[in-house]
Amino acid sequence: MTSVTAFAPATVSNVACGFDVLGFALHEPGDTVTARWAPSGVHIEGIDGDHGRLPRDAAKNTAGVAVMALLKALGETRGISLHITKGLPLSSGLGGSAASAAAAVVAVDALLNARSSQEQLITYAYEGERLGAGSAHADNIAPCICGGFVLVRRASPPDIVRLPVPRGLTAVVIHPELEIETAKARALLGTTVALSDAVKQWANLGALIHSLHTNDFALMSRSLEDTIAEPRRAPLVPGLAHIKQAAADAGALGSSLSGSGPALFALCAGQASADRVAEAMTRAVRAHIGGEPQTYVAQVAEQGARVIAS
Numbered sequence: 470m471t472s473v474t475a476f477a478p479a480t481v482s483n484v485a486c487g488f489d490v491l492g493f494a495l496h497e498p499g500d501t502v503t504a505r506w507a508p509s510g511v512h513i514e515g516i517d518g519d520h521g522r523l524p525r526d527a528a529k530n531t532a533g534v535a536v537m538a539l540l541k542a543l544g545e546t547r548g549i550s551l552h553i554t555k556g557l558p559l560s561s562g563l564g565g566s567a568a569s570a571a572a573a574v575v576a577v578d579a580l581l582n583a584r585s586s587q588e589q590l591i592t593y594a595y596e597g598e599r600l601g602a603g604s605a606h607a608d609n610i611a612p613c614i615c616g617g618f619v620l621v622r623r624a625s626p627p628d629i630v631r632l633p634v635p636r637g638l639t640a641v642v643i644h645p646e647l648e649i650e651t652a653k654a655r656a657l658l659g660t661t662v663a664l665s666d667a668v669k670q671w672a673n674l675g676a677l678i679h680s681l682h683t684n685d686f687a688l689m690s691r692s693l694e695d696t697i698a699e700p701r702r703a704p705l706v707p708g709l710a711h712i713k714q715a716a717a718d719a720g721a722l723g724s725s726l727s728g729s730g731p732a733l734f735a736l737c738a739g740q741a742s743a744d745r746v747a748e749a750m751t752r753a754v755r756a757h758i759g760g761e762p763q764t765y766v767a768q769v770a771e772q773g774a775r776v777i778a779s
């Protein structure tokens with residue numbers, strides 16, 4: 470093999486009550502990375518779709534750092550060159566840095582025919598994510614690699630719980646014309662939470678996980694509440710409460726920020742409901758934020774990052 474191309478999907482992390490520990494993968498959009506042999510070292514030969522904004526120095530690029538971690542772990546001395554095609558907008562809350570890192574390690578793993586486990590791939594991609602977000606969390610990386618809903622019981626070394634996806638569960642993801650850097654959104658959170666907020670959060674998270682196992686959309690709807698991160702980040706997204714209300718009025722099971730925002734997600738029971746919710750949220754975003762948002766309606770993807778050409 471002389472080159473391998475891998476695709477890695479957008480992910481919604483936190484999922485309201487699972488700050489830093491829960492996420493799910495979407496079918497689309499996503500990032501694509503092509504890996505080729507190089508004489509030595511790791512190189513970024515090109516990046517499309519970032520308007521020149523991402524670092525071309527591999528040591529400062531999430532995909533480059535993730536591949537360096539993989540090569541080091543495997544004791545591989547041959548070099549790699551990467552071409553990244555960004556399908557995900559930057560600083561959007563859709564897991565873009567995780568997707569580039571995940572696609573890169575999946576492509577290079579296949580090029581080397583190394584057959585690493587998903588846990589090993591998560592470990593390598595996590596090194597890239599640490600660089601991108603300014604701190605370590607695996608709630609984008611893990612669903613990006615594994616697909617479906619994933620609970621991160623521990624990020625490093627990874628202890629990953631793969632969860633079922635209820636039939637018909639459909640996600641709406643809407644990306645307003647705003648950018649929020651994850652590191653800045655994390656700085657808003659502080660270091661302490663009130664015990665009463667923590668109690669609500671872990672009650673909701675336990676119930677949400679149960680609802681995934683039992684297809685209980687009513688319980689899921691009651692559980693989609695974030696008492697910790699969303700209230701502190703709300704000022705970053707004008708009209709957030711109105712946009713969420715529009716989603717609820719249109720029949721969403723629940724909605725919240727996707728990761729650290731500014732993208733929002735809603736979970737819906739079926740495609741028809743999701744289409745109505747997408748329309749209502751799009752109108753609300755236009756009214757409260759302005760500009761033209763990108764709106765996606767997608768099933769939760771059972772499959773995560775994967776090779777698409779070799």
Ligand code: HSE
Nearest residue numbers: 482489606651728729
């Ligand atoms: N769980 C992380 C956060 C995801 O909310 O900061 C960032 O993409």
